[in-house]
Amino acid sequence: MPVRQKRRPSGSRRARATGSKARGREAPLDERAPKSHGRVSAKTLKVRAAQQASRSSPAWFLGIREVDSARLTQLVADGLSFEAAAQLADNLDIPASELTSDYVHIPKQTLSRRRATGKFTTDESDRLVRYARILKHATDMMEGDQAAANRWLKTPQTLLEQCTPMEYARTESGAAEVQQLIGRIEAGVYS
Numbered sequence: 001m002p003v004r005q006k007r008r009p010s011g012s013r014r015a016r017a018t019g020s021k022a023r024g025r026e027a028p029l030d031e032r033a034p035k036s037h038g039r040v041s042a043k044t045l046k047v048r049a050a051q052q053a054s055r056s057s058p059a060w061f062l063g064i065r066e067v068d069s070a071r072l073t074q075l076v077a078d079g080l081s082f083e084a085a086a087q088l089a090d091n092l093d094i095p096a097s098e099l100t101s102d103y104v105h106i107p108k109q110t111l112s113r114r115r116a117t118g119k120f121t122t123d124e125s126d127r128l129v130r131y132a133r134i135l136k137h138a139t140d141m142m143e144g145d146q147a148a149a150n151r152w153l154k155t156p157q158t159l160l161e162q163c164t165p166m167e168y169a170r171t172e173s174g175a176a177e178v179q180q181l182i183g184r185i186e187a188g189v190y191s
Helices: 013-018 042-057 058-062 069-078 082-093 094-103 108-117 122-140 144-155 170-187
Strands: none
Touching: 058 069, 058 082, 058 122, 069 122, 082 094, 082 122, 082 144, 094 108, 094 122, 122 144, 122 170
8 A cells, every 4th residue: 555645734834935925825934024134234244343353353362352453562561451361361261370370470479469550561461462362373273162272272282292282382482383283273284
C-alpha cells in the first residue's frame, strides 16, 4: 500500500514562505511586515560605526571611549588614570595586582603612591597600553571573542619558548614578537 503524503494546510510555515497571492495563499511573512520594520536609522548606523571604531583601538580595553591614536598618545604622556589599569585587568580577566606587579612591573609601595595620586607615570602608562594593544590584537585574531583571546594569552606557546604571550610581552621587544605571532596565525603561517 503506497504511503500518502499529508497535505500541508495553506496557513503552514512552508505555504507562507513559498505561496503567492495569485494562488490564493497567504503572502510571505516578509511581504506582510511593515515597510519601516528592519530599517536602521542613520543615527543608529553612526553610533554603531563609532562603537566599532572605538573597539578597534587599544584604548577601549583601558575603559577610554571615543579616542583616536593622537589623543591616546597624549593621555599616555600625561599619565593614565588608576581606573584604566583596573579596567584593563578586568578585560584581561586577571586581578589588578597581578597586572601591575607581574606584567607592568610596579612594586607594591609605588602602586600605593599611584593609587593616592590617581595617575601612572608615562612609562607605566606605556606598559599598560602595550597590554591593551596585545589584547586588542588577540581579540581580533579570535574574531571578537575576548574570552578566547584571554585563554590564548594565558596559554604557553611553542613559538614563544613555551611562555605565555602575557609573560613574553613584559618587554617591548617581546610584545612585538607576540604581535608578529598573532599576525602569522591570522595569515595561516604557524612556523
